Amino acid sequence: MVNDLQHEDNRKDDVATTDVGAPAPTRKRLNFFERYLSVWVALCMVAGVILGKSLPDLTATLRTWEFASGSQINIPIAVLIWLMIIPMMMKVDFASIRNVGRRPKGLLITLFINWVVKPFSMALWAWLFFRYVFAAWIGTDDASQYIAGTIILAAAPCTAMVFVWSYLTDGDPAYTLVQVSLNDLIMLVLFAPIVRFLVAGASSLHVPFQVLFYSVVVFIVIPLSVGVILRRWFVSRRGIQWFEQELLPHLAPVSMAALLVTLILIFAFQADNITNKFWHVVLIAVPILVQVYFNSSLTYWLMYLFRVPHNIASPGALIGASNFFELAVATAIALFGPESGAALATVVGVLIEVPVMLSVCAFCNRTRHWFAGFQ
Numbered sequence: 111m112v113n114d115l116q117h118e119d120n121r122k123d124d125v126a127t128t129d130v131g132a133p134a135p136t137r138k139r140l141n142f143f144e145r146y147l148s149v150w151v152a153l154c155m156v157a158g159v160i161l162g163k164s165l166p167d168l169t170a171t172l173r174t175w176e177f178a179s180g181s182q183i184n185i186p187i188a189v190l191i192w193l194m195i196i197p198m199m200m201k202v203d204f205a206s207i208r209n210v211g212r213r214p215k216g217l218l219i220t221l222f223i224n225w226v227v228k229p230f231s232m233a234l235w236a237w238l239f240f241r242y243v244f245a246a247w248i249g250t251d252d253a254s255q256y257i258a259g260t261i262i263l264a265a266a267p268c269t270a271m272v273f274v275w276s277y278l279t280d281g282d283p284a285y286t287l288v289q290v291s292l293n294d295l296i297m298l299v300l301f302a303p304i305v306r307f308l309v310a311g312a313s314s315l316h317v318p319f320q321v322l323f324y325s326v327v328v329f330i331v332i333p334l335s336v337g338v339i340l341r342r343w344f345v346s347r348r349g350i351q352w353f354e355q356e357l358l359p360h361l362a363p364v365s366m367a368a369l370l371v372t373l374i375l376i377f378a379f380q381a382d383n384i385t386n387k388f389w390h391v392v393l394i395a396v397p398i399l400v401q402v403y404f405n406s407s408l409t410y411w412l413m414y415l416f417r418v419p420h421n422i423a424s425p426g427a428l429i430g431a432s433n434f435f436e437l438a439v440a441t442a443i444a445l446f447g448p449e450s451g452a453a454l455a456t457v458v459g460v461l462i463e464v465p466v467m468l469s470v471c472a473f474c475n476r477t478r479h480w481f482a483g484f485q
Contacts, residue, residue: 151461154370158377159384169378173448184443187375191440192333193368197361199294199337200344201273203287213285216413216422220289223409223430224267225296229304231404232264233257233312235397244393252387252451256394258309259455262442264401265304267293268432272425275432275467279474281425289429294334297434302326305441329440376439376457379448387454394458399466406431406470413481420481424474431470435460 162169175185240253248256268290276286302323344353377384384391409430413423438456446452 150370151373151464154373155377155384155461158374158379159381161374162378162381163385169381172375173379184448187372187440187443187448188328190368190372190375191329191437192336194365194372195329195333195437196337196340197358197365199334200341200361201287201358203291203341213422215416216285216418216426217289217292219409219412219416219418220426220429221292221296223405223412223426224293225300225304227408228267228401228405228430229261229265229308232397232401233261233308235401235404236260237312239393239397239400244396247393248390252390255446255451256390256455257312258446259438259442259450259452260394260398260401260459261308261312262305262445262452263398263433263435263438263456263459265301265308266297266434266437266441268429268434272429272432275428275471276425278471279424279428280421280478281428282419282421285422286425286429289425293429297437298326298331298334301437324444328444329437372439373457373460376443376448376453379443380454380457383449383451383454390451391454391458391461394455395462398455398459398462402431402466402470410474410477417484418481419484420474420478423481423484424471424478427474428467428470432463432467433459435463 172186173184236257240248240256245253272290273283273286275281276283341353344357348357406427410423410427413426418426435456438459439453442450442452442456
């Protein structure tokens with residue numbers, strides 16, 4: 111999949127050199143950590159399981175550190191999630207939303223997929239697979255947990271990582287920013303009620319609204335607010351060029367390190383689940399994969415049907431396919447606990463995120479000619 115992307119870039123470079131004096135564009139590549147994110151996740155899985163099995167008392171102690179009794183919001187994971195999400199939120203310029211009216215079709219399709227199709231289709235796929243197709247291998251209680259986790263995963267649209275996927279497909283960065291910004295704002299309002307409605311309906315699990323509300327505040331409102339405040343403060347002090355070219359690149363390793371440490375803790379909390387139910391991990395991946403390719407294909411087709419340019423269509427398909435897995439993992443832990451099947455389901459989403467998204471990028475690059483002439 112990575113080779114497909116590199117081949118596409120090589121082809122672009124060859125075309126560029128036919129123009130006399132025109133500099134060849136820089137080849138587009140993921141950085142070292144992004145390229146092998148699935149490898150790091152797998153290593154964190156191993157390290158976390160070893161930690162959970164070899165030091166169960168330490169793991170149990172870390173699991174009990176909550177903000178308040180009964181909140182189910184784990185302090186170490188919450189701090190790591192903030193370190194992970196705040197630099198991502200600092201990239202979002204909400205002022206760009208005011209320019210959306212000039213080309214609304216791509217944005218409307220993206221919002222339709224993310225908030226009308228995606229959570230409900232995931233609930234359908236999860237219910238179908240876990241209640242019927244995999245019923246012989248998965249018990250009723252586990253099925254309910256896995257349905258809840260996959261719904262939480264689908265209800266959180268992708269944020270920061272979509273800038274990477276958009277870059278790899280020559281997406282319009284300004285328009286991608288608008289799509290991400292508006293999704294973040296909508297998440298503040300719709301994430302909690304959608305999760306509560308679908309989880310209760312599809313999995314028969316009770317979702318305590320107070321805990322869900324705390325999750326939205328802790329994992330969306332706080333990092334989003336801090337990100338916006340820090341962005342404005344740094345830009346006012348040092349300028350937008352320094353902010354984007356100097357500060358943000360230095361914060362990227364912080365987010366990545368926080369992600370990896372978070373995964374180690376999550377897998378440590380999930381050690382018994384993973385070792386006793388490894389086959390379940392494989393089964394959980396199936397409806398998530400079906401969901402990803404269903405939503406990306408539907409988005410891409412609608413973009414083509416409404417003659418949306420490729421540099422808007424491809425990021426739209428990628429946003430429809432990917433998830434804000436940091437929020438999903440944190441919410442599943444807050445609602446059902448770090449050792450729950452729901453948390454395990456969201457972690458499986460993290461495990462398959464990068465290779466799946468690279469395959470969608472490769473497809474978008476190979477079909478660029480389908481959108482020739484669209485304005």
